[in-house]
Amino acid sequence: MALIETQNPVFIGDEYELAINQSIQSVLDSLQNPNHDLSVFTSTFLKLMQAKPDPLLETIWVFSGLVFQIDNPPKDDILDEVLAVKDLFQSITAYSASCSPSVSIALIAPVIFKLYGLAVDSKRKDADLKRGKKAKREIRSLLDVILGYFNVCCEGPNGDEDSGLVRPLNDLVSIWVHGEGNGNGAGKNGLKQFFPLFSDEIIDCVTEESAGVLGLLAGAVILEAFLLKLCLKFSDGSSRQELQNDLRNWAVCSITGFHNFYFFDMLVKMLLEPNLTVMSLLSSEDESFLRKLIYDVVILPDYSFLNLEKVGHLSNNHVKNNILSRLMVTHEAIELSRKNKDHTKAISYTNAFSGSHLPTVVTKLVTSELGAQGIESQRKGSSPAAFLKWMLDLEDQGLRLCDGFMSKHRERLVRHSSRLDLDQPSSEKTDNNLLFFIDNKGNDEDENINDSMNDVFVAAAHEMQSGKKRKEIKTKDKDGVKFQRHNLSGPRAAGEFKTDDSDSASEVDDPYSDEDLE
Numbered sequence: 001m002a003l004i005e006t007q008n009p010v011f012i013g014d015e016y017e018l019a020i021n022q023s024i025q026s027v028l029d030s031l032q033n034p035n036h037d038l039s040v041f042t043s044t045f046l047k048l049m050q051a052k053p054d055p056l057l058e059t060i061w062v063f064s065g066l067v068f069q070i071d072n073p074p075k076d077d078i079l080d081e082v083l084a085v086k087d088l089f090q091s092i093t094a095y096s097a098s099c100s101p102s103v104s105i106a107l108i109a110p111v112i113f114k115l116y117g118l119a120v121d122s123k124r125k126d127a128d129l130k131r132g133k134k135a136k137r138e139i140r141s142l143l144d145v146i147l148g149y150f151n152v153c154c155e156g157p158n159g160d161e162d163s164g165l166v167r168p169l170n171d172l173v174s175i176w177v178h179g180e181g182n183g184n185g186a187g188k189n190g191l192k193q194f195f196p197l198f199s200d201e202i203i204d205c206v207t208e209e210s211a212g213v214l215g216l217l218a219g220a221v222i223l224e225a226f227l228l229k230l231c232l233k234f235s236d237g238s239s240r241q242e243l244q245n246d247l248r249n250w251a252v253c254s255i256t257g258f259h260n261f262y263f264f265d266m267l268v269k270m271l272l273e274p275n276l277t278v279m280s281l282l283s284s285e286d287e288s289f290l291r292k293l294i295y296d297v298v299i300l301p302d303y304s305f306l307n308l309e310k311v312g313h314l315s316n317n318h319v320k321n322n323i324l325s326r327l328m329v330t331h332e333a334i335e336l337s338r339k340n341k342d343h344t345k346a347i348s349y350t351n352a353f354s355g356s357h358l359p360t361v362v363t364k365l366v367t368s369e370l371g372a373q374g375i376e377s378q379r380k381g382s383s384p385a386a387f388l389k390w391m392l393d394l395e396d397q398g399l400r401l402c403d404g405f406m407s408k409h410r411e412r413l414v415r416h417s418s419r420l421d422l423d424q425p426s427s428e429k430t431d432n433n434l435l436f437f438i439d440n441k442g443n444d445e446d447e448n449i450n451d452s453m454n455d456v457f458v459a460a461a462h463e464m465q466s467g468k469k470r471k472e473i474k475t476k477d478k479d480g481v482k483f484q485r486h487n488l489s490g491p492r493a494a495g496e497f498k499t500d501d502s503d504s505a506s507e508v509d510d511p512y513s514d515e516d517l518e
Helices: 015-031 040-050 057-071 078-095 101-106 109-124 130-154 169-177 187-194 200-208 213-236 240-258 261-270 282-300 316-339 345-353 358-370 384-396 411-416 454-462
Strands: none
Touching: 015 040, 015 169, 040 057, 057 078, 057 109, 057 169, 078 109, 078 130, 101 130, 109 130, 109 213, 130 213, 130 240, 130 345, 169 187, 169 200, 187 200, 187 213, 200 213, 200 261, 213 240, 213 261, 213 282, 240 261, 240 282, 261 282, 261 316, 282 316, 282 345, 316 345, 316 358, 316 384, 345 358, 358 384, 384 411
8 A cells, every 4th residue: 555645633742642542442442353344544544654754663563564454365375475575574664764773673573474474384385386486485585685674774873772662562463463362462372473483581571671672672573584584594405514604604794784782682592492482494403403503603703792882771681681691501502512422512612701701791790799809719610600600609698690590590500510510621622613703893993904813712613723724814704794803811890880770771881991902
């Protein structure tokens, strides 16, 4: 449906949000009627959408949902359905052209929802059908366009990350899943249907927030598209080694390009779940393979957008929880590698942790809670296991970190208790295929620097065979993302974690100064 110029109402004060609330409630009430007619609401939401130069997310979300369902009754041909979703994406991007980056990304959630359903359907269709094969190609092509769109959006400022919604997210989801839950909202079942690649914990994280829900929702939508892309690559017919190399390189470049904290935080938290929620697209063997691959892209690179100075606008709890989650994931990846007798990979993870900024910030996080006197001496060893054992012991003495993070994961830590008091030494022997990237995205003053990778990361990720010369790593990948030398020989502790856990965003100092980044 093309936008039609209409005489728009003028809203004063809170009238605009009140009108949106009432209009959405009318749609939700209508959905309870099996014979509902959505066409009666389109003109209302068109006026609401055109009433502001930068329309609210809710107006575009509902208007596009109404138009899509009116103009696209169920189709028998999957290729026609793919083309309809392609039109939906183009319409939403046109409607949101003046919106902020977070809103523009979050609005693509219904497109990913529809695209996921088509991806699952395409697996069920006869692979020999010509149109079925073409539909698969169209799905992947559209997904690539969407991911490119996210990358462009992520280049812009994200000053709206702490903004909220006029209506709860589950109400908006109902527009697309036809009020599958209870009452006026989608309920838990509807949210699970709308976000099929997310665990309950991630859904709760997105839906329970209020002030920062736009930033969280944008990160969640990026993660959905990211996971869907990874899953669809498994049908390429590539060898395991080719698939691993292609996906790992693509994932690292994509994470660097998005430089989105919420997306990365949710990706890390997914690894704390027993299984990735991709079983509708992958076999259990493929899910295990994907988990190991995501361990690589989460643990081995040292992403500059995670530096504390880059996330100072976020709440302390978000930042601290992410730090502890990454510590836990690194420990579990090491344990899994040892269990599978892949000691080379375990050493790579251990060395990567030792050479990263995580040990410094974890120590700083804990000492900011208890004070520095006598705390450091209590830790025995420098592995992730040693840090976790240290914090577990401190919690037994009364420490409560990040709203009880350690208490929440105590059971899983106790299962590893036999390993938590061991500090496995690192080794120079590592996997030649594990590249450790250090990105320097956004540091304009170093545009022309062409440094090799830091030795400590090379030892962790790209140790050459005995007697061979180390390869030089170009400072720019195909997307122009720079990788720089990171001096880790003596990072300076600068400032302390603030312990104010209020909802307001707060500053968190980086343990490195500018002099530490050469």
